[in-house]
Amino acid sequence: MMLIPCPWCGPREEAEFHYGGQAHVAYPSDPAALSDEEWARFLFFRDNPKGPFAERWNHSASCRRWFNVVRDTVTNEILAVYKVGAPRPVLA
Amino acid sequence: MAEQTMIRRSPLAPAADRLAGVGSATGGAVTLAEVPFLTQLNLRLDPTGPAAEAVAAELGVALPTGPGSASAGEVTVLWLGPDEWLVVGAPGTEGELEARLRSAVGDAHASVVDVSAQRTTLLLGGARARDLLALGCALDLHPRSFGTGDCAQTLLARAQVVLVGREAGEFWLLVRASFAAYLVDWLVDASTEFTSTELTAG
Numbered sequence: 001m002m003l004i005p006c007p008w009c010g011p012r013e014e015a016e017f018h019y020g021g022q023a024h025v026a027y028p029s030d031p032a033a034l035s036d037e038e039w040a041r042f043l044f045f046r047d048n049p050k051g052p053f054a055e056r057w058n059h060s061a062s063c064r065r066w067f068n069v070v071r072d073t074v075t076n077e078i079l080a081v082y083k084v085g086a087p088r089p090v091l092a
Numbered sequence: 093m094a095e096q097t098m099i100r101r102s103p104l105a106p107a108a109d110r111l112a113g114v115g116s117a118t119g120g121a122v123t124l125a126e127v128p129f130l131t132q133l134n135l136r137l138d139p140t141g142p143a144a145e146a147v148a149a150e151l152g153v154a155l156p157t158g159p160g161s162a163s164a165g166e167v168t169v170l171w172l173g174p175d176e177w178l179v180v181g182a183p184g185t186e187g188e189l190e191a192r193l194r195s196a197v198g199d200a201h202a203s204v205v206d207v208s209a210q211r212t213t214l215l216l217g218g219a220r221a222r223d224l225l226a227l228g229c230a231l232d233l234h235p236r237s238f239g240t241g242d243c244a245q246t247l248l249a250r251a252q253v254v255l256v257g258r259e260a261g262e263f264w265l266l267v268r269a270s271f272a273a274y275l276v277d278w279l280v281d282a283s284t285e286f287t288s289t290e291l292t293a294g
């Protein structure tokens with residue numbers, strides 16, 4: 001069980017959250033111009049790093065807000081938490 | 093106009109006896125009762141805008157800007173999110189309170205919605221109230237981290253609740269009407285932990 005620090009509610013247990021996949025996946029500026037392959041890439045293809053990964057979480061059992069987390073996929077250590085719209089923080 | 097009889101039944105009306113039974117079975121270590129029909133208005137607006145100030149002036153209390161609650165008279169404002177609050181008032185005041193909030197926010201980008209029927213409220217008291225909650229809630233419920241006026245939306249026995257710290261070590265549990273019977277089943281069952289004289293002695 002992870003303890004995830006919601007930017008609004010503070011640390012809460014993982015069961016209160018929903019996972020939202022990779023963060024910072026920009027919606028195509030001109031979706032109609034995309035080929036089927038490019039559209040499929042946007043919809044289904046995501047990074048799968050071993051290490052720090054920027055991802056979205058929703059605090060569904062409490063404030064119901066989306067926010068971003070940088071989590072180490074090896075250790076589950078949470079390296080950063082930041083609000084939607086903020087750039088991915090640079091980690092030392 | 094034809095005479096109309098209003099019949100309102102709260103979600104936990106059928107459980108009133110079982111709730112009262114918890115107090116006698118635990119010798120008062122845990123007490124439970126429904127507080128039916130509280131007025132509940134969902135309020136959404138920009139916390140930094142003029143509407144927030146207008147609502148604060150109307151209610152006589154500032155909107156909390158983080159997890160917590162604020163009270164003025166009969167009205168308690170619970171923080172639900174960075175731009176969302178639940179304004180709780182006495183039963184039967186929803187129409188009047190909604191009109192007051194609507195006129196306060198004026199033309200601002202805001203919403204005021206009567207959600208009084210969405211949840212019912214349980215009043216939990218007794219010296220072991222925190223221990224009872226801790227059986228199904230992951231929050232730190234020690235008085236130094238969750239006391240009077242604190243408010244959190246969380247899971248209790250996997251049911252979504254709004255937990256509010258009230259005066260004299262009591263709690264409000266706001267629970268959706270459709271989860272209320274389940275939550276009472278769980279609370280009554282969990283309270284049997286405190287029926288033993290050995291446990292209630294401490």
Ligand SMILES: [Zn+2]
Nearest residue numbers: 006009059063
């Ligand atoms: Zn939250």
